[in-house]
Every structure is written in structure tokens, then in C-alpha cells.
Amino acid sequence: MPDQKLAFIFPAFASEYPEDPCEGLPGFEKYFRTFLQKASGSVDNRLSRFHYSLQNFLDDELRNQYISYILSCSLADYFRDQYFMPGYSAGYSMGIYASLYQAGAISFEDGLQMIRLAYHEIRQITEGKQYGMGTVIGLSLEDIERIIARNFKTIEITNQNSIYSFVLSGSFDEIITMVEIVRNEGALHTRLIQVTVPYHSTIIQGIDEKFTRSLAGIPVLKPQTKIISLADQSVLQDADALKKEVIRNLFSHLNWFKTQLRLQELGVTRFLECGPGSGLVKNSKFISGDFTFSDSKSYMNLKESRGEQMPTR
Amino acid sequence: MARITENTRKEVKEIVYIFFAEECEVDLASLNDTTNIIKDIDGDSLMFLELIEVFKKKYNLEIELKTIGKYAVKHPVETIGQLIDMQMLIIEHENKLLDMDK
Numbered sequence: 475m476p477d478q479k480l481a482f483i484f485p486a487f488a489s490e491y492p493e494d495p496c497e498g499l500p501g502f503e504k505y506f507r508t509f510l511q512k513a514s515g516s517v518d519n520r521l522s523r524f525h526y527s528l529q530n531f532l533d534d535e536l537r538n539q540y541i542s543y544i545l546s547c548s549l550a551d552y553f554r555d556q557y558f559m560p561g562y563s564a565g566y567s568m569g570i571y572a573s574l575y576q577a578g579a580i581s582f583e584d585g586l587q588m589i590r591l592a593y594h595e596i597r598q599i600t601e602g603k604q605y606g607m608g609t610v611i612g613l614s615l616e617d618i619e620r621i622i623a624r625n626f627k628t629i630e631i632t633n634q635n636s637i638y639s640f641v642l643s644g645s646f647d648e649i650i651t652m653v654e655i656v657r658n659e660g661a662l663h664t665r666l667i668q669v670t671v672p673y674h675s676t677i678i679q680g681i682d683e684k685f686t687r688s689l690a691g692i693p694v695l696k697p698q699t700k701i702i703s704l705a706d707q708s709v710l711q712d713a714d715a716l717k718k719e720v721i722r723n724l725f726s727h728l729n730w731f732k733t734q735l736r737l738q739e740l741g742v743t744r745f746l747e748c749g750p751g752s753g754l755v756k757n758s759k760f761i762s763g764d765f766t767f768s769d770s771k772s773y774m775n776l777k778e779s780r781g782e783q784m785p786t787r
Numbered sequence: 788m789a790r791i792t793e794n795t796r797k798e799v800k801e802i803v804y805i806f807f808a809e810e811c812e813v814d815l816a817s818l819n820d821t822t823n824i825i826k827d828i829d830g831d832s833l834m835f836l837e838l839i840e841v842f843k844k845k846y847n848l849e850i851e852l853k854t855i856g857k858y859a860v861k862h863p864v865e866t867i868g869q870l871i872d873m874q875m876l877i878i879e880h881e882n883k884l885l886d887m888d889k
Contacts, residue, residue, distance in 0.1 A: 611832055612852045638836065638852060657860055660853025663832030756833045760840075 476699065478561035481742040482550065482576055484569030487535075487542045488750035489668065491526045495545070495750065498771040505548040509582065513544050517586045535669055536593045539568055542749055543589060546572035547582055549748040549770050556774075562742055564702045564733055566754060567633065567673060568592075570723050576748075577697035579716050584692045591688045592681075592724055596671045599681050604646035605672040607632070608653050611639045612662030618642075621655055632674035633704075633728040636760035638662075643672035679725040686721055694720075704728040707736040730754075731761065738763045746773050791879050799874050802841065803867060810834050820868030835870070842874055850881045858884050 496503045514522035517540065523529050524541055531537035546569060554576075565573030571585040580588070610618060615631070618640055622629050629644035629652055642652060653664045672678060694713045701710040703719055705726040710716055734745070745767040747754045758767035808815040811828040824830035839855060842848060855877060864870045877884060 611836060612856045614853075617853065658857070660851075660856030660860075662836055662852060662856045662859065756831075759833070759837055 476559040476561040477744075478741055479743045480558065480560045481562040481564065481702075481737050481745050482553070482560040482573075482699075482748050483745055483754055484546045484550075484563065484565040484572035484576070485542065485747060485749040485751065485754055486567035486569050487538045488530075488532060488545075489753075490532065491530055491750055493527075495526060498774055499552065502548065502552050505552045506545060509544045509548045509551075512582060513540060513586055516583045517590055533668065535671075536590070538668075539589050539593065540586060542568070543572050543575075543585060546749040547575050547585070550576035553746070553748070553770075558746070558773075560699055560746070562702060562737055562740065563699045564704060564737065565723075566704065566730055567723075567728065569749065570704075570720060572749070573701055574694070574697070574716060574720070577699040577701055579695050579697040579701075579713065580692070587692060588689065588720060592685065595681050595685050595688065596673075596678055596724065599678050600671050605644065605670060605675075605677065606646040606649040607641060607643045607667040607669050607672060608649045609635075609639065609641050609663075609665045609667065610653075610656050610661050611664070613638070613640075613656060613660060615640070617659065618656070621652070621659060625655060626652060628672075628677065630672075630675050630677075630727065632672070634731045635757045636731050638760060639731075639757060641667070641674075643675035643677070645672075646670075673724065674726060674728050676725055681724055682721060685724065689717065689720065702733055702737055702740075704730060704733050707732050709740075730757075734758065734761050735763070738765060744768070746770065791875070795878065796871070796875060799842070799878070800871050802845075803838065803871050803874065806838055806841070807834070807867065810837075818867060820866060820871070822867045823865055824867060824870065825865070835864070838870070838874070839877070842878060846878050848878065848881050850877060850884065854882055854884050858887075861888060 510521060510524060521537065521540055524531065531541055550572065563573045563576050571588050574580045575582055575585045618631060626644065626648045629642055629648050631640050632643040633641035642649065657664055694717050696713050697716060703710055705722055705728055710719055743765045745765060747769045752769035755767050755769050804815060804818050807818060807828060807830060811830055813828050822828060864873055880887060
């Protein structure tokens with residue numbers, strides 16, 4: 475039975491990898507290598523060369539997305555086999571595909587196809603123009619909105635992570651200028667995200683119809699886990715809602731902050747970040763409520779330290 | 788503005804040291820005032836933000852984050868010692884922190 479107090483959260487893409495991502499996860503490497511092999515045969519044979527430090531594709535936008543998806547799906551299956559069954563899941567940004575896979579709504583290979591199609595179609599729509607994304611920490615929503623209104627034409631707030639943390643998308647030149655301005659306006663931290671397209675921005679809204687047609691041949695089933703939309707925090711429980719979500723996710727403003735609060739309202743008290751890194755774990759310290767937010771390794775440690783027995787098959 | 792006592796610096800230092808030892812999973816004894824937060828112990832800006840929140844609550848401070856951010860642009864913090872110095876100034880001057888530069 476799914477644990478209604480547990481939510482799996484699938485992050486977007488990696489910005490770095492830990493020294494040993496499999497540490498504390500006995501047997502996980504086998505899951506990852508199996509998925510990596512499948513992906514190599516399905517969408518890109520260079521993926522088989524992946525190595526956490528020597529060939530990690532962090533500077534390759536599409537392959538980075540593939541690897542994050544592969545890691546996330548591997549963790550989802552690994553935890554399923556450890557009998558961790560979440561009542562809810564959510565995909566942060568491009569983590570949506572892993573969320574659909576975990577819920578049994580799409581096959582692993584179809585998730586890869588969705589990533590490939592989305593990437594290439596966004597590329598077509600943005601061809602000839604330079605775009606970017608950045609994060610700003612330490613200013614309020616009102617401050618950022620005021621700065622945008624006064625200075626920029628293309629920049630949009632495309633995700634809010636907490637009261638103090640925002641993601642912006644827009645033209646590359648404006649994002650670079652924005653980063654400078656917000657530092658002088660008192661932002662504690664800014665960072666450019668390693669992407670060249672404005673994900674979750676209305677700039678790419680024109681992708682809607684074409685992406686809908688492209689996805690028409692990919693079967694999407696009713697999810698076995700309730701998925702929460704980052705666009706409007708609704709609970710997605712049928713195939714049609716998921717299809718629409720996959721499409722609008724590309725060009726809709728997201729709000730992770732509201733999504734976590736919504737999950738808490740629904741009764742979730744334990745969050746597990748299933749993917750590379752622990753950015754959402756760190757971010758959760760700035761969201762109030764009675765919950766724990768773990769990455770995959772710390773979650774396993776937590777279970778063991780409480781003396782909870784892993785059921786055996 | 789918060790009242791600074793003899794014990795305030797000691798208290799702030801203790802909180803900062805324990806915080807970084809726990810967050811960065813390093814031995815408390817390995818930390819000193821010259822420890823570089825990013826290069827030596829892999830700290831990050833979210834930790835800085837978390838510490839500010841800790842002190843805001845502890846000393847009931849009235850200070851906007853952007854005030855601290857503006858001050859940090861002119862007085863960047865790299866080491867634990869510099870961070871403690873800045874926290875002391877934040878506690879002492881709160882929203883008048885930027886007046887220090889006038």
C-alpha cells in the first residue's frame with residue numbers, strides 16, 4: 475500500500491555529482507547501469523560512456539537531462555524494490571518525466587523520447603536567439619518583480635523555490651544584466667543555470683501545438699501514484715491530465731514553494747529527493763512545516779538508524 | 788538595536804562553528820577563523836542564509852535580507868572569522884548596517 479505521508483520528488487538536472495552517488499545504497503549501481511544501457515540503446519549510444527567524474531555530460535544540456543532522468547528512474551525502482559511506496563510524487567521542472575515513470579504512467583524509453591522531443595522542439599523555436607536562466611536568492615518576490623518591470627522585456631520569474639529563492643528565464647543578455655543588478659540590489663546569491671533555452675517561460679509557448687502532435691503517439695496511462703502539478707498544484711490522477719501537464723510544463727511558470735506546501739496540506743510529512751544532488755533538501759530548510767526532507771542516501775540511513783527492517787522478498 | 792554583551796561574540800562563534808561542523812559534516816576541531824567556507828568545507832550561500840535566519844530569530848533582529856546582501860557586496864565574506872564579524876555587526880546595527888559605510 476502506498477504511504478500517503480511519503481512523497482518522492484524528482485529534481486531537474488544535475489549541476490554536479492557527489493564523489494560516490496552509490497554510497498549508502500547497496501546494489502544501486504546495478505539498477506543505474508541497467509537503465510544506462512537501455513538508454514544507450516534507445517536514444518543515444520554515447521550515454522554508455524557516462525562516468526560520474528570523468529565523463530558526466532554536465533556541459534551537455536540534453537545528455538545531462540537524460541542522465542538525471544536515468545538516475546531518478548533508477549532510484550525510483552531501487553526504492554520500490556525496498557518497499558518504499560510513495561502516496562504522492564512531483565517532478566521539479568524537467569523532473570516531470572521521472573515522476574511519470576515512477577507513477578507507472580509511461581515506460582522508461584518513452585520518457586527518454588519525451589525529453590528528446592521537448593529538447594529539439596524548444597531548440598527549433600528558439601533558433602537564432604540566445605536565452606538563459608538564472609537563480610536569485612535573498613530578494614523578495616516584490617523586489618524582483620519591481621526590478622524586472624523597470625529594466626527588462628523578456629525576463630520572467632519561472633519558478634519560486636522558497637520565500638527568498640527564485641528562478642528566472644529570459645534572453646541571455648538580459649539574464650546576465652539581471653544578475654548584476656540584483657547583486658547590487660542586495661541579493662545574497664545569484665547563479666547562471668547551465669542551459670541555453672528559457673524553460674517554463676511564455677517565450678516558448680508556441681511549442682504547444684507541435685509538441686502536442688509529437689506526443690500523440692506516446693501512450694500515457696493512469697498514474698498509480700498521485701502526481702502534483704508544479705504549475706497549479708492540482709492533483710493529477712488521469713492520463714489526459716498528465717498529457718496536458720507534460721506539455722504545459724515546458725512553457726508555464728512553476729512554483730515549487732507552493733507545491734511543497736500543497737503536499738504538506740495533503741498530509742505528506744516525509745519528502746525524498748530522488749535524483750542527483752540534494753538541492754531540494756537544502757531548499758526545504760526555508761519552507762516551514764512539520765516534515766523531513768531527505769536525499770536518497772540520508773533516507774536509507776534514517777530508516778536503518780530507526781531500526782526499521784527492510785522487508786525481504 | 789540588540790544589546791551586545793561580553794558573551795555575545797562567544798555565543799555567536801559557538802553557533803557558527805557548530806552550524807558549519809554539522810552542515811558540512813566536518814570535525815569541529817578542524818575549523819578555525821581562517822577556514823574558507825566555500826573552498827575548505829564546501830559551504831554555500833544557502834548556509835549563509837540559514838545562519839542569518841538563526842540569528843534573526845535568536846536575537847529578534849529587524850533587518851532585511853537585502854540590507855545584508857548590499858553590505859556583503861562591499862564586504863565579501865570568505866572565512867568563518869569574517870562571517871562571525873559580519874554577524875556581530877548585523878546584531879549590533881540591524882537595519883542601520885549600511886550606515887557603517889557612510
